[in-house]
Amino acid sequence: xFSNRCSHRGAxxxxxxxxxxxxxxxxxxxxxYSSAGELTGLPFRKGLKGEGGxxxxxxxxxxxxxxxxxxxxxGMLFGTFSARAEPIEAYLGEFxxxxxxxxxxxxxxxxGYSRQRIAGNWKLYAENLRDxxxxxxxxxxxxxxxxxxxxxxxxxxxxxxxxxxMNHAYAASDSQEDAKAAYAETAARLDRMRxxxxxxxxxxxxxxDGMNLAAPTFFPNALLIQINNTLGTRQIRPKGPGEHExxxxxxxxxxxxxxxxxxxxxxxxxxxxxxxxxMEDGEAIEVVQKATRSAPDACAVVExxxxxxxxxxxxxxxxxxxxxxWSYWAELMGVEPEGAIR
Amino acid sequence: MKVxxxxxxxLTALMADYAMAIDEDRLEDWxxxxxxxxxxxxxxxxxxxxGLPNVLMWCDNxxxxxxxxxxxxxxxEYNPHYDRHVLGPLRFTGxxxxxxxxxxxYGLFQTSLEGESRLFSVGxxxxxxxxxxxxxxxxxxxxxxxxxxxxxxxxxxx
Numbered sequence: 425x426f427s428n429r430c431s432h433r434g435a436x437x438x439x440x441x442x443x444x445x446x447x448x449x450x451x452x453x454x455x456x457y458s459s460a461g462e463l464t465g466l467p468f469r470k471g472l473k474g475e476g477g478x479x480x481x482x483x484x485x486x487x488x489x490x491x492x493x494x495x496x497x498x499g500m501l502f503g504t505f506s507a508r509a510e511p512i513e514a515y516l517g518e519f520x521x522x523x524x525x526x527x528x529x530x531x532x533x534x535x536g537y538s539r540q541r542i543a544g545n546w547k548l549y550a551e552n553l554r555d556x557x558x559x560x561x562x563x564x565x566x567x568x569x570x571x572x573x574x575x576x577x578x579x580x581x582x583x584x585x586x587x588x589x590m591n592h593a594y595a596a597s598d599s600q601e602d603a604k605a606a607y608a609e610t611a612a613r614l615d616r617m618r619x620x621x622x623x624x625x626x627x628x629x630x631x632x633d634g635m636n637l638a639a640p641t642f643f644p645n646a647l648l649i650q651i652n653n654t655l656g657t658r659q660i661r662p663k664g665p666g667e668h669e670x671x672x673x674x675x676x677x678x679x680x681x682x683x684x685x686x687x688x689x690x691x692x693x694x695x696x697x698x699x700x701x702x703m704e705d706g707e708a709i710e711v712v713q714k715a716t717r718s719a720p721d722a723c724a725v726v727e728x729x730x731x732x733x734x735x736x737x738x739x740x741x742x743x744x745x746x747x748x749x750w751s752y753w754a755e756l757m758g759v760e761p762e763g764a765i766r
Numbered sequence: 767m768k769v770x771x772x773x774x775x776x777l778t779a780l781m782a783d784y785a786m787a788i789d790e791d792r793l794e795d796w797x798x799x800x801x802x803x804x805x806x807x808x809x810x811x812x813x814x815x816x817g818l819p820n821v822l823m824w825c826d827n828x829x830x831x832x833x834x835x836x837x838x839x840x841x842x843e844y845n846p847h848y849d850r851h852v853l854g855p856l857r858f859t860g861x862x863x864x865x866x867x868x869x870x871x872y873g874l875f876q877t878s879l880e881g882e883s884r885l886f887s888v889g890x891x892x893x894x895x896x897x898x899x900x901x902x903x904x905x906x907x908x909x910x911x912x913x914x915x916x917x918x919x920x921x922x923x924x
Contacts, residue, residue, distance in 0.1 A: 441812075536813040536820020539915040564841045617840065620829035669915065674820055689821055693834075697916035698808065698822045700834075704843040706919035 426461025517583035523640035544713035546668035554745035586748025587643035595636035785851035810914035844921035
């Protein structure tokens with residue numbers, strides 16, 4: 425894997441989104457690259473009739489595009505520009521590799537992609553994924569129709585360095601009475617509102633652990649997501665300081681029958697840019713971006729779940745993993761304060 | 767495809783009602799333009815061209831449309847905005863047992879409460895609509911959005 429930037433004058437080399445080829449040619453001056461990213465040739469290198477051309481000592485190897493280190497973890501590919509980054513298994517920890525193995529336990533088939541452009545810094549999305557506190561409050565669909573409530577059994581898990589995290593919950597592990605007591609303001613709605621066609625909320629348990637919600641999130645910008653029977657990956661792609669794209673890939677398993685594929689596609693109504701339990705994230709992030717920009721020195725209050733040690737919890741009334749994220753970010757950026765908790 | 771002027775007029779009026787119902791925030795009226803066994807889908811051109819079935823929104827009957835709208839009205843949070851559709855002419859592609867197939871282009875603009883407008887989505891509809899006497903009902907609306915990169919979020923139908 426190599427960066428899509430011609431060594432010559434910096435043009436994009438590949439201009440289509442996907443495809444297969446054994447060589448890549450820049451359109452501008454036709455510099456050629458192998459699929460491994462080595463510069464293999466360029467027009468008029470020796471000049472024409474003894475005139476022009478590249479200097480005698482021009483070294484094609486020395487100007488090849490920047491390469492990425494790529495690692496394959498149970499079929500999920502990770503890349504880094506860092507020469508110092510740990511091997512992928514060590515980086516993700518048993519927590520991360522175990523969850524990837526869970527999602528890719530069977531061969532998959534891609535159902536398709538979705539893209540969402542959110543006018544906010546990418547770290548706001550990374551924070552959002554570590555804030556289990558918001559899930560059942562902002563995404564009221566969860567609570568109203570009983571897809572996911574803080575009263576269900578679940579919690580947050582992190583790796584040892586607290587840079588990755590996973591919000592998770594177990595299906596049907598609370599009662600309607602528990603939920604009504606916890607969500608007093610919406611309790612009336614729990615009785616009143618019913619889906620006329622509840623099929624998109626059906627959940628077929630397909631993993632030994634029985635979780636119906638699992639969102640293992642890997643620092644800095646990748647996650648796996650399961651909400652009932654929708655399965656996918658998301659990539660957070662920064663597009664400048666005030667904007668990012670959320671690129672989602674939904675998948676099924678190769679051995680799914682037609683009814684299961686249909687069920688997964690209908691359940692896709694829950695996730696993505698129009699998702700009944702995800703559309704709010706776009707709005708929440710944009711209103712945070714708008715208001716925080718006007719107060720660059722102001723602080724946020726991130727104390728839900730307690731101060732001090734960053735640790736796993738068997739409940740979800742917490743935003744502690746946000747502190748884990750910033751702790752690792754500060755370490756990487758060299759701005760970790762003295763006495764910082766890791 | 768040659769189509770009687772009355773047919774073209776009736777189905778053009780149906781699509782005008784469709785767009786105006788959304789743009790005037792009368793989503794409950796919009797639902798009534800559909801048959802009970804309708805199918806409404808929003809997909810993106812990027813997926814269609816690769817033969818991938820992924821949907822941004824899919825209601826495979828009118829009850830699911832009602833659920834969507836009820837959730838929008840009472841449950842979901844989204845960016846407050848005005849919608850404005852601009853529709854192209856109908857291009858008829860077939861007819862069978864009084865169900866007409868046609869397609870048309872759309873542009874959908876969104877305007878914030880402060881009056882700032884942006885292009886939200888552009889693409890085409892593929893429609894199947896039943897027409898008998900004066901009554902028309904949408905059987906199938908497939909929205910194929912060229913705009914696969916959804917700005918902010920997609921709460922109201924296209």
